[in-house]
Amino acid sequence: MAKQYDVLFRLLLLGDSGVGKTCLLCRFTDNEFHPSHISTIGVDFKMKTLVIDGIKVRIQIWDTAGQERYQTITKQYYRRAQGIFLVYDITSERSFQHIMKWASDVDEYAPEKVRKILVGNKSDDVDKRQVATEQGIKLAKAYGMDFFETSAFTNQNIAETFTRLAEQVLAANKKDLDLLRMSNNDEINLAALEEEEGLCDGAPGDQGKGCWC
Amino acid sequence: MAITADDVSLEDIIPISLDFAVVEVSSSEELAVVGADTKMKVSYQEEELELRLPFGSHSRLFLSEVNRVWSDVCKTTTQAPKFEWISKYHKATRGLGTTVNKLNQHQKKEKSSDKKGTIEGEKGSNSGTHKSKAYSSPESQSIFSREDRNDLVRSSSHTPSNKAQILAMPQFGLRDNLIRCELLKNEDLYTYPEDFSFFLGTYNVNGQTPKESLSPWLSCTLNPPDMYCIGFQELDLSKEAFFFNDTPKELEWTKAVSQALHPDAKYALVKLVRLVGIMLIFYVKKEHAEFISDVEAETVGTGIMGRMGNKGAVAVRFRFHNSDICVVNSHLAAHIEEYERRNQDYKEICSRLQFRQLDPSQPPLTIMKHDVILWIGDLNYRISELDVSNVKELIGKKDFETLHSYDQLKRQIDEEAVFVGFAEGDIDFQPTYKYDTGSDKWDTSEKCRVPAWCDRILWRGKNIVQQHYQSHMALKTSDHKPVSSLLVIGIKKVNAEAYKKTFEEIVRNIDKMENECIPSVTLSKREFHFKDVKYMQHHAETLSLVNDGQVPCQFEFIQKPNEPTYCKPWLTANPSKGFIAKGGSVDIELEVFVNRSTAPELNSGKEQIEDILVLHLERGKDYFISVIGNYLPSCYGSSIHSLCQLREPIQDMSQETLREVAKMSGGENAVNTEKPLDIPKELWMMVDHLFRNALKQEDIFQQPGLRSEFAEIRDCLDTGIPDSLPGSNHSVAEALLLFLDALPEPVVPYSFYQQCLEICSNASQCEKVISMLPQCHKNVFNYLAAFLRELLKNSASNRLDVNILATIFASLLLRSPTKQDLAEKRKTQEFFQHFLAQGSS
Ligand SMILES: Nc1nc2c(ncn2[C@@H]2O[C@H](COP(=O)(O)OP(=O)(O)O)[C@@H](O)[C@H]2O)c(=O)[nH]1
Numbered sequence A: 001m002a003k004q005y006d007v008l009f010r011l012l013l014l015g016d017s018g019v020g021k022t023c024l025l026c027r028f029t030d031n032e033f034h035p036s037h038i039s040t041i042g043v044d045f046k047m048k049t050l051v052i053d054g055i056k057v058r059i060q061i062w063d064t065a066g067q068e069r070y071q072t073i074t075k076q077y078y079r080r081a082q083g084i085f086l087v088y089d090i091t092s093e094r095s096f097q098h099i100m101k102w103a104s105d106v107d108e109y110a111p112e113k114v115r116k117i118l119v120g121n122k123s124d125d126v127d128k129r130q131v132a133t134e135q136g137i138k139l140a141k142a143y144g145m146d147f148f149e150t151s152a153f154t155n156q157n158i159a160e161t162f163t164r165l166a167e168q169v170l171a172a173n174k175k176d177l178d179l180l181r182m183s184n185n186d187e188i189n190l191a192a193l194e195e196e197e198g199l200c201d202g203a204p205g206d207q208g209k210g211c212w213c
Numbered sequence B: 001m002a003i004t005a006d007d008v009s010l011e012d013i014i015p016i017s018l019d020f021a022v023v024e025v026s027s028s029e030e031l032a033v034v035g036a037d038t039k040m041k042v043s044y045q046e047e048e049l050e051l052r053l054p055f056g057s058h059s060r061l062f063l064s065e066v067n068r069v070w071s072d073v074c075k076t077t078t079q080a081p082k083f084e085w086i087s088k089y090h091k092a093t094r095g096l097g098t099t100v101n102k103l104n105q106h107q108k109k110e111k112s113s114d115k116k117g118t119i120e121g122e123k124g125s126n127s128g129t130h131k132s133k134a135y136s137s138p139e140s141q142s143i144f145s146r147e148d149r150n151d152l153v154r155s156s157s158h159t160p161s162n163k164a165q166i167l168a169m170p171q172f173g174l175r176d177n178l179i180r181c182e183l184l185k186n187e188d189l190y191t192y193p194e195d196f197s198f199f200l201g202t203y204n205v206n207g208q209t210p211k212e213s214l215s216p217w218l219s220c221t222l223n224p225p226d227m228y229c230i231g232f233q234e235l236d237l238s239k240e241a242f243f244f245n246d247t248p249k250e251l252e253w254t255k256a257v258s259q260a261l262h263p264d265a266k267y268a269l270v271k272l273v274r275l276v277g278i279m280l281i282f283y284v285k286k287e288h289a290e291f292i293s294d295v296e297a298e299t300v301g302t303g304i305m306g307r308m309g310n311k312g313a314v315a316v317r318f319r320f321h322n323s324d325i326c327v328v329n330s331h332l333a334a335h336i337e338e339y340e341r342r343n344q345d346y347k348e349i350c351s352r353l354q355f356r357q358l359d360p361s362q363p364p365l366t367i368m369k370h371d372v373i374l375w376i377g378d379l380n381y382r383i384s385e386l387d388v389s390n391v392k393e394l395i396g397k398k399d400f401e402t403l404h405s406y407d408q409l410k411r412q413i414d415e416e417a418v419f420v421g422f423a424e425g426d427i428d429f430q431p432t433y434k435y436d437t438g439s440d441k442w443d444t445s446e447k448c449r450v451p452a453w454c455d456r457i458l459w460r461g462k463n464i465v466q467q468h469y470q471s472h473m474a475l476k477t478s479d480h481k482p483v484s485s486l487l488v489i490g491i492k493k494v495n496a497e498a499y500k501k502t503f504e505e506i507v508r509n510i511d512k513m514e515n516e517c518i519p520s521v522t523l524s525k526r527e528f529h530f531k532d533v534k535y536m537q538h539h540a541e542t543l544s545l546v547n548d549g550q551v552p553c554q555f556e557f558i559q560k561p562n563e564p565t566y567c568k569p570w571l572t573a574n575p576s577k578g579f580i581a582k583g584g585s586v587d588i589e590l591e592v593f594v595n596r597s598t599a600p601e602l603n604s605g606k607e608q609i610e611d612i613l614v615l616h617l618e619r620g621k622d623y624f625i626s627v628i629g630n631y632l633p634s635c636y637g638s639s640i641h642s643l644c645q646l647r648e649p650i651q652d653m654s655q656e657t658l659r660e661v662a663k664m665s666g667g668e669n670a671v672n673t674e675k676p677l678d679i680p681k682e683l684w685m686m687v688d689h690l691f692r693n694a695l696k697q698e699d700i701f702q703q704p705g706l707r708s709e710f711a712e713i714r715d716c717l718d719t720g721i722p723d724s725l726p727g728s729n730h731s732v733a734e735a736l737l738l739f740l741d742a743l744p745e746p747v748v749p750y751s752f753y754q755q756c757l758e759i760c761s762n763a764s765q766c767e768k769v770i771s772m773l774p775q776c777h778k779n780v781f782n783y784l785a786a787f788l789r790e791l792l793k794n795s796a797s798n799r800l801d802v803n804i805l806a807t808i809f810a811s812l813l814l815r816s817p818t819k820q821d822l823a824e825k826r827k828t829q830e831f832f833q834h835f836l837a838q839g840s841s
């Protein structure tokens, strides 16, 4: 196996306390769901490796405290992120309304190039739904983001959501990465190159058969 | 003409020589974050410099450009460029100059002692030169420079040995290795064997040119084989070939081979490698080509001086699907009695022949490290203990079994002296050596050689079955007959689905491991409540940290954005940083203490006992700890002006009122329609208490009070208006001093300070200044001065004098807005003494 180039991204989970950020993270990294979570007070992270487009992408996912009173502190973590999940809870109209505030904070504090994705969590809890799927789609469209409804409980759309954001971040950094990969491929494909050259040098002047004997 | 960009090149500006290296460095713990700076180490001789380049293609381009120039320098120059322009910088710093000198001497010594190596290097590169001529492949360049580099005594970690190393991220090496190891361990999970046929042929052509078709030898199988590995020996016996490794025969024989391959399939030439007369050509059926990777070729000479290429081996290694295969073609030492020399050649080849790996962090591969080894060639082992006639008689009877028991190779293998672990098929053909050229007649020359099975095919590895093993008598070009064997080899093919699953499982486990190794602690409490915090009173609570993670951890309280320290000035954490071993714990004291600098804001309600601490674990998460509490406002740290507005004890006032009062600038009086007090009632209570009880108190204002009594006095002042105060006279006296000290604006306001210094020797001027103070400040000043004069009247008992009181009170009443020096201090005392003289005011 040829050596591949590795990259590391930082992705940040944002949204009101209780929307399920920590559960999403646990589901994605450990494939586990613990229904009764102690609410996050601080900033936690986990690592996960994805293979996208042949590149081993390692993502560091930061989970933040969503409570109002910690928000001035958590904002300082925004600028280190390349991608941001804006998470609301489909059973909470309030958490959906707050997305606007989260998004404007992101605009203010995160790097310009940051990629965002809108996530409506707890899609399994249909009985208590307060936010229609269409509302999510509409909001995402207004912000120019992709949108997923997820459930950390049933594992619906979890890998898809995380992979999509990672792909977008990868694409946003594509120019620099391509250059890296190109130079790396020179090495990897050396054997193939020689193969062709060897072929032509090995049987020159043999018009009858050409390179393939 | 002016210098333009074209006149300047990287080579001229940067001292790129063999002593120069640019390597990307990275701390083992930090990963390469996209967008992060690229850290690199530049070294020139013994000097090292660490730099950071901004992330992006420019930096990448620079790195690869430097490396390109570096490889050119290594290839072309025998004499290192001098870069004299640097030397003037060396002279500037003497220390540096001597280092360079020392280094030069050191290098000279090393060069002379390394002579032998250099010669060998040149010889080795002979073959390299030829190769690059024949193929002009980028690979030959790298082989060349690699050999050059072997002569340099340099630490390999600083050598940018090729582009791969510069661009590959070394810090990922560990993870990659781990993944590689796990994949190898679990190979059975995602591979399954599938048979492929390998046609192996060996032919000693005795320096001849091809005169007949090779089809009878190479197309002798019914079905086209999947691979061809064809070895030649004695391709060219000329001096030119020997000395310059250059021969037209390579092309002639390659052509003959390609024309004779099985007609029912198409083959691609994957690799050709030659050392003088020993050549190996590797073909693969077209449809298998895409599954061949990691192709490398190497040669080892074991001829004259143990190095030259008249004897030795050439080898090709490659990966086919998931099997690593090595094909060796060797020509071992000649002469019947030299079998031990042949054994030795074999061992030499095994140890000296090494393939480089694509990943430069991996050690070179030896022959024996491969799953499948196919070894062909003129091994030159003879038949001993029988004379020519015996041999020929056995051949006549086709009793090859008996004859084989006299074969040196068989005997040496049986004794485990050579080819340990290798297998060979039964020999059912007559010896392939030595014939009169152009015939099937045994050697008729004077030497009349004993026939021998010189040309052999052996293998080592699992799942290998021989289909045939034969000689080809029809070919008459040489004094040897060619030999062929068809081996069916079980190759490990990858089930892509299973591979993906295994790979993902491994990565998941490594991720899990990594996540478990993120430092972590549990906190005894996340919220700390400090109830009824009072002025100058210590309040402490304990925060216990237990390291419940898998690794030791380093903790520290870190600053929040836009704040100068990790916590508010009235709070401290002790210790604020430290180390906790795995399973260990640490107690941290969180202490709240309000002093005179923090009290004013808290009294006025501008500030609350409220803070969030960020406890950071190095390479780990952050915890937020909230500290809240309530502060009981105090006359201590409140302004004279505010206190004059308060007719009730301060703690009976609402937050609202206190905020309003604090907001008012002096003079106006919005909250109270009532007239403000002349002086703060708290001040009056203390002074009146002393006036009534302590005029004759010995050492009053000289002897300290008790801390506990101070707390009682403070509470008394803040909560009520009692007739008398608790505590001793000394404690009340000290409480008074502390009160003056805590005033946010001193009795003589800061704005008057400078003026006071200037006129300090003039008594009437001093009085004039005081008369200009704001009303309540003036009242306080005069009240205190009058009280002190009363004290002085009793100096016989209380042992006070003007000097003592001036020293104590001047420093409290006239405070400098900045730092006070000794001369200023004297002036303030002089100023205040005017007011202590009996009869003044
Ligand atoms: N039904 C349902 N409950 C969820 C889901 N995700 C999280 N929860 C619950 O929501 C609560 C808050 O989750 P948590 O991850 O701590 O939210 P956070 O404050 O955003 O990190 C917990 O009680 C979870 O059990 C989900 O997908 N479906």
Ligand SMILES: [Mg+2]
Pocket: A018, A021, A022, A023, A038, A039, A040, A063, A064, A065
């Ligand atoms: Mg949480």
